[in-house]
Amino acid sequence: MEAPLSGTLLNEPLPSYESLLKLVQATPALLEVTEPRLNRYIPHYPHEKQAAFLLLECLEAFYGGAAGGGKSDALLMAALQYVDVPGYAALLLRKSYQDLSLPDALMARAREWLEGTDAVWDRETHTWRFPSGATLTFGYLETEDDKYRYQSSAFQFIGFDELSQFTLTQYLYLFSRLRKKDGVVVPLRMRSASNPGGRGHEWVRDRFIIGRGVDDRIFISAKLEDNPTLDIASYEISLAVLDPVTRAQLRHGDWEVRQSGGMFKRESFKYIRREMLPGGLSKVRYWDQAATEKSQKNSDPDWTVGLLMGLQVEKLKEGEGKPTRSVRKYYIIDVARLRGSPAQVDEAMKACAAMDGKDTFVYIEQEPGASGKRAIAYFIDLLRGNTVRGDPKTTNKITNAGPYSSAVERGDVWIVEAAWNAVFILEHEAFPNPNIHDDQVDGGAGGYNTVGKSSGLLEWYREEAERVKAMKEGTSASPS
Numbered sequence: 001m002e003a004p005l006s007g008t009l010l011n012e013p014l015p016s017y018e019s020l021l022k023l024v025q026a027t028p029a030l031l032e033v034t035e036p037r038l039n040r041y042i043p044h045y046p047h048e049k050q051a052a053f054l055l056l057e058c059l060e061a062f063y064g065g066a067a068g069g070g071k072s073d074a075l076l077m078a079a080l081q082y083v084d085v086p087g088y089a090a091l092l093l094r095k096s097y098q099d100l101s102l103p104d105a106l107m108a109r110a111r112e113w114l115e116g117t118d119a120v121w122d123r124e125t126h127t128w129r130f131p132s133g134a135t136l137t138f139g140y141l142e143t144e145d146d147k148y149r150y151q152s153s154a155f156q157f158i159g160f161d162e163l164s165q166f167t168l169t170q171y172l173y174l175f176s177r178l179r180k181k182d183g184v185v186v187p188l189r190m191r192s193a194s195n196p197g198g199r200g201h202e203w204v205r206d207r208f209i210i211g212r213g214v215d216d217r218i219f220i221s222a223k224l225e226d227n228p229t230l231d232i233a234s235y236e237i238s239l240a241v242l243d244p245v246t247r248a249q250l251r252h253g254d255w256e257v258r259q260s261g262g263m264f265k266r267e268s269f270k271y272i273r274r275e276m277l278p279g280g281l282s283k284v285r286y287w288d289q290a291a292t293e294k295s296q297k298n299s300d301p302d303w304t305v306g307l308l309m310g311l312q313v314e315k316l317k318e319g320e321g322k323p324t325r326s327v328r329k330y331y332i333i334d335v336a337r338l339r340g341s342p343a344q345v346d347e348a349m350k351a352c353a354a355m356d357g358k359d360t361f362v363y364i365e366q367e368p369g370a371s372g373k374r375a376i377a378y379f380i381d382l383l384r385g386n387t388v389r390g391d392p393k394t395t396n397k398i399t400n401a402g403p404y405s406s407a408v409e410r411g412d413v414w415i416v417e418a419a420w421n422a423v424f425i426l427e428h429e430a431f432p433n434p435n436i437h438d439d440q441v442d443g444g445a446g447g448y449n450t451v452g453k454s455s456g457l458l459e460w461y462r463e464e465a466e467r468v469k470a471m472k473e474g475t476s477a478s479p480s
């Protein structure tokens with residue numbers, strides 16, 4: 001049955017799903033017109049939120065939240081909604097072919113649903129063809145460039161399952177493949193589903209949770225309870241073994257809770273305006289270079305980061321006869337972050353050196369062995385005019401970031417207010433987390449560990465000697 005409600009009530013002004021549900025429950029007659037369009041290829045009858053998802057005719061909708069909420073099922077149902085219409089074409093995407101072909105994933109589920117019907121499977125193109133001439137194709141976008149494989153196709157339905165595994169650019173590109181065909185009367189629908197977490201968590205959250213209701217964009221939150229088909233009690237037991245953040249994401253579909261590695265808390269960083277920076281800082285620009293460039297194979301490689309760290313050492317004398325104590329304040333002044341060819345990285349390093357000035361030491365993370373030494377020699381030549389040193393790469397990133405993390409926690413690290421702050425903090429909060437980049441943390445740790453070395457070394461030795469002497473004599477001097 002057609003769904004007149006979807007075109008009206010769900011658009012301006014946008015009622016929440018809950019208010020719509022209340023309205024429908026209070027007006028039983030509405031139930032009849034709120035039944036989504038279904039057909040004989042869809043063997044499941046949609047649960048309430050799935051039905052809401054299937055009723056939508058707006059351009060963009062996202063069904064996001066708890067694992068097991070019935071999201072993939074809803075996507076497959078949505079893709080099949082118009083396969084009785086001649087000329088209709090639907091595309092369902094996962095990140096990789098492997099994801100697509102997992103036992104309970106979309107392709108297997110479609111086979112279960114469609115085998116034995118009059119739809120025919122084409123193995124070559126991963127496409128189901130229906131007697132109407134409509135098609136349902138399964139695809140994947142493993143690399144950034146895979147999106148071009150769909151260059152010459154047109155679909156009226158595109159569905160992304162596990163959207164947070166894709167990049168925003170992949171998602172946006174596919175809008176160009178969403179086109180009406182002459183005479184095919186179906187809505188154009190970009191649909192997606194996902195659990196929170198994953199590399200694309202931030203952009204998915206920004207687009208659909210923060211940006212819901214913008215430009216005809218609808219978010220339906222999925223909860224485990226929304227899927228009565230699932231044995232929730234036994235699923236809860238499986239989820240109980242997860243860490244609290246992943247559990248909140250998967251059990252409750254919580255988009256706000258973040259994967260925190262626990263080494264850096266956002267509230268421990270202090271902020272300072274650039275013009276308030278103290279003068280006379282010892283400065284280091286620390287470069288942590290990405291091993292791989294962005295390529296067809298790797299759409300989300302590491303970043304090259306050049307972090308400018310300043311150090312101020314203040315002398316405090318706590319009283320007559322007491323040794324002086326030094327207070328160290330660290331300032332993260334700038335973060336250059338890029339993905340580029342070696343030549344582009346060289347250019348960025350030169351530009352930063354010119355901007356930072358000759359009194360800024362340049363430290364570069366140094367790979368082991370002769371190749372590492374050669375690379376440093378190359379940079380010494382490239383950045384003539386600045387003092388350039390190699391900093392041997394450490395094998396244990398967590399230990400390496402330890403002193404930096406303690407300084408942040410003590411409140412000794414300030415960051416200069418700038419556009420890069422948000423991503424910088426997010427990355428720090430997540431560290432250590434294998435799914436989230438840590439190049440800026442490496443940059444921060446590198447900057448912290450080297451900025452003290454670059455100047456005042458003798459000073460430091462002298463203070464240490466005084467501190468040890470004072471300890472031996474029984475006077476306490478707090479270590480800096």
Ligand SMILES: Nc1ncnc2c1ncn2[C@@H]1O[C@H](COP(=O)(O)OP(=O)(O)OP(=O)(O)O)[C@@H](O)[C@H]1O
Nearest residue numbers: 044045046047066067068069070071072073074229
């Ligand atoms: N309306 C329905 N009728 C019958 N079974 C359903 C329905 N909706 C979902 N299911 C079944 O419930 C199980 C979980 O659903 P589904 O895989 O769609 O959830 P999901 O939200 O995509 O989970 P995940 O987060 O793990 O990907 C599946 O076996 C699915 O077939």
Ligand SMILES: [Mg+2]
Nearest residue numbers: 071072073161
């Ligand atoms: Mg799923």
